Amino acid sequence: MLNAVMVVDDEASIRDAVEQWLGLSGFAVQCFARAQACLEQLPRNFPGVILSDVRMPGMSGLELLEQVRALDPDLPLILLTGHGDVPMAVEAMRDGAYDFLEKPFSPETLLASLRRALDKRALVLENRSLHTQADHRARLDARLLGVSQSMQTLRRQVLDLAALPVNVLIRGETGSGKELIARCLHDFGPRADKPFVALNCAAIPEHLFEAELFGHESGAFTGAQGKRIGKLEYADGGTLFLDEIESMPLAQQVKLLRVLQEHKLERLGANQSISVDLRIITATKPDLLDEARAGRFRQDLAYRLNIAELRLPPLRERREDIPLLYEHFLHAAAQRLGRNAAPSSGAQLSRLLSHDWPGNVRELANVAERQVLGLQAPAEDEPQPNQSLAARQEAFEAQCLRAALTRHHGDIKAVLAELQLPRRTFNEKMQRHGLTREMFLGP
Structure with missing residues (x-):
């Protein structure tokens, strides 16, 4: 009231x-x-x-x-x-x-x-709140694509957390879109009109890390010519995104913890504290608490950063999103490169759906760009325009078998469970398509 x-x-x-x-x-x-x-x-x-x-x-x-x-x-x-x-x-x-x-x-x-x-x-x-929420949902749906249940849940979590003044830890594999999530947390929150500053902790040499994060005064160390504003200070009022946070040197972890506790920092070579008001969003592939137990990360900092955690599902766990994502990347690449994007065929989509995508969404975007450039090699099961429906079905079936056998390294029991086939039917299909278990055994 x-x-x-x-x-x-x-x-x-x-x-x-x-x-x-x-x-x-x-x-x-x-x-x-x-x-x-x-x-x-x-x-x-x-x-x-x-x-x-x-x-x-x-x-x-x-x-x-x-x-x-x-x-x-x-x-x-x-x-x-x-x-x-x-x-x-x-x-x-x-x-x-x-x-x-x-x-x-x-x-x-x-x-x-x-x-x-x-x-x-x-x-x-x-009424304003309802209109804003509806607008945010529509805009977020257009940025975080996917029809899978996991993506619907993730979008709800992002909208909820975007409005809250808490630090967020994003867990996800390489290429799963952690920076995009961080950007959405910023853009749909109250700090949207303030800076969003991203820093990959693994990309900064250890001897330069402190200056990059905290800035420095002129003459603070050899080569420090002029005053430089660090990432923490530059993000004042907005959001600092620290990717691969597990790579941050332990010495800098102590200083970052102090900034989180006191909301103040000191540039290298300075004695005066500077007040900062910012939100910290971090991203990591490993579990930070596991890293802390191994002595590679400070446990107190891990708890400070992980007030709320978002888990990004790998692409292989949301295969139903692949067709939508691929078409999106195809059209984006075609527009950027000034080329036409041919619609995906059934065999192409079957190959995309059967691949494990170790590089996740980033790998899928790369495949789409190569397709637009004409650099994707044609698959042996690609149907020809004059093929009958039966021939196309056979090609698709063979591709599904190959993909499952490849994923499970020739483990027939695992393939039968995945494809939900009786053993006798599976043997008939293997023989008809000229496939043997030995072709897919791992090294």
Whole structure:
């Protein structure tokens, strides 16, 4: 329930009386002697009502109304008027004021008007929230593609966590899209208009890591020419994404932990602390607690970073998303390269669905780009345009068998379980397609 009220009046006695009445009735009250001060502290999507006198030094109540409506036309503003200001107040209501109260007014009259205005404000903010959520869901669906249950769950988790001021650890294999998830957490949260700074911890030489993360003053070390802002400071107000966090040197882990605890940092070569307000999103392939137990990562930092964890499923665990992703990458590559993208054939899709994708989404995007460039080698089971349906079915069946046998390194029992085939039917199909178990035995 909304209960916030900003009161603007240059008379201290009026402010004190209204604050007392409203406070006893359970309202959260802020009082201002000047309209400009109220305007400067007015938050975006203020969950309440403004109560303002009309005649004040500096900015008048009518001018405040104009400024407020420019910022938020749906924010209720109630005017407090003297007897001679009533015609002016009526005109102000035509210009968007919610109501006016003629002085002197009773507490009951004030409370009734405020409660009506707050009810209206609650409906406005609820509708805005619903529209924002629907817009975010639509935009996120277009960025995190997939129809699988795991991707639907992941999108819900991203939207939930994006709005929360907590550090997030993203777990996923190489190429699974960890930076994309981090970017979505930033873009759909309250820090979206602030910097998003990404740093791959594995790509920075250890002797340069501290300067890269914390920055340095001129002359802090040999070669430090001029002042340099580090990634932590540059991300102030926004989000710092640290990929492959398990590669961060232990010495820097201690200093990062201190920044998380104190929200302050010092550049190399400086004695003055700098306050920073940022969200840390990290990504890793191994389990950080396993790394901590092995002595390669600080356990206290692991707990600080892993307030919330998101797991990205590898592509092989969401094969139903492959056709959609592949078509997306095909069209994106064709547009970027200025070429036409031929539609995928059934045999192509069967090969894509049967592959294990150790490089995950990144590997799939690479295959799509090679396809657009004409660099993909044709498969032996690719059907010809003049082939019959029966021939196409045979080619697809052979490809499915080859893929399963390859995945399981010739383990017939595992293949039978995956393809849900009786042994006799499987033997017949192997013979018909000229396949033997020995062709797929691992080294």
